[in-house]
Amino acid sequence: MDWSMDAFLKRVYEDTEARVKLKREHLLPIERREQLRNALKRALGEFPEREHPLAAVLLDRTDYGGFMLERIAYTTMEAVHVPVLVLVPKAGTGPWPVVLACHGHGNGYYDAVGLDPAGAELGDPGIHNRFAVQLVRAGMLVVIPEIMGFGARRIAEELRTTPNYSSCGTLSAQLLMYGRTLAGMRVFEAMRAIDYISGREDADAERIGAFGFSGGSLIAAFASGLDERVKAAVLCGWTNTFKGSILAMHHCIDNYLPGILLSAEQPDLAGLIAPRSLFVESGEKDPLFPVEHVRQALSQLEETYAGWGASERFGYDIHPGSHEIAGDKSIPWLLRALSQGVKDMS
Structure with a gap:
């Protein structure tokens, strides 16, 4: 007799998936989007007030x-x-198209630039591949908030005793006691970063993009899905299915949203960005977000964009690497998307 719980979890997923399919039948894209946005807001938990x-x-x-x-x-x-x-181009004059850059798990916002805390360039660009520098050199102003739980923004005791780890676990557990999630707080802060961007004279508030990597892509995807000030988004090393990645192996607890599978799979949530521009980048050898499930997500996103009559605003690149940013196709794509007329991208 098998005493393990694997069959139970498999059945829960299958039953839930069947119910979700029934709920979304016959919904128009705009109706489905509203349903998904409400489900995402519930799963992220309560947001603080934005008047501060x-x-x-x-x-x-x-x-x-x-x-x-x-x-x-x-x-x-x-x-x-x-x-x-904030990385500001020296060539040309502003206001520039501007990108909210969301780094992944690691040492904090310096990872996006490839610098150490003293400001010196690291010899190894790491899996972030200095993507923020690539963006600014392409002619975009780049804003990189340090994400809650990383770098200097950790629990003080953990920063002192375990300097090479995040505070994701502690923050996630305690926020759940208040009906909040760490993902929700990070998405809220991304939207506050967009507030900041919108007030900079050298940033074009009509040409705001988002670029995320790994856990930063979760933030970029959900913030872009909820905040239509974002005109184009690039999601690197994240787009997949919950079944193929988050439920299939160990991931940081900040990836798990209470009740989200009752309404949506991961490609449904990424599709909230439609009909605005979206580009997906993923590594063929990424062990955390397996490529076969990336392809499933891409197929669903292609259907979503076709349903909006916006197929030309969706693109992707599966590069030969692993869990890392390439940027050679995604960054020029983002610049083109933000350089186009904004009226037809909203």
């Missing part, structure tokens, strides 16, 4: 040759201060 002043301040500004790097601080909610890197 950002009170952004410039801490310092450094010339890195092809771009200027600003260190900014602002406040997203009471008692919550956020360090932010």
Whole structure:
């Protein structure tokens, strides 16, 4: 007799999937989108109020040759201060198209730039591949908030005792006690970053993009799905199915949203960006987000964009690498998407 719980979990998924299919039959794309947005909001948990002043301040500004790097601080909610890197192009004049850059798990926002905390360039660009530098050199202003739970934004005791780990577990567990999720807080802060972007004179608020990697793609996807100020999004190393990735192996607890499978699979949620522009990048050898399930998600997203009559606004690249950013196709695509007329992308 098999005492394991695998068959039980398989049955729960299959029964839930069947119920979800019944619920979405005969819905028009706009009706399905509203249903999904409401489900995502419920799963993310309660958001704080957004009226708290950002009170952004410039801490310092450094010339890195092809771009200027600003260190900014602002406040997203009471008692919550956020360090932010802003990369400003030196070539040309603004206002520039602007990208909200969401880094993945690691050491924090410096990973997106390939710098150490002292501002020196690292010899190894790592899996983030200095994507923020690629973006600014392509002619986009880049805003990189340090994501809650990483870098300096960790629980103080964990920062002192375990400096190479995130605070995802502690934050996720405690926020659940208040009906909130860590993913929800991160999405909320991404939307506050868009508030900040919209107030910069050198940023074109009509040409805002989002670029995420791994866990940062979750943030970029959900923030873009809920906030239509984002005109184009790139999701790297994340787009998959919950069944093929998040439920199939160990992932950080910040990926799990209460009750979300009662309404949606992962490609449904990425599809909330439609009919605005979306590009998916994934590594053929990515062990965390297996390529066969990436292809399933891409097929569903193609159907979603076709349903909106917006097939030309969806693109993807499966590169030969692993869980890492390539950027050679996704970054030029994002620049083109943000350079097009914005009226037909909303």
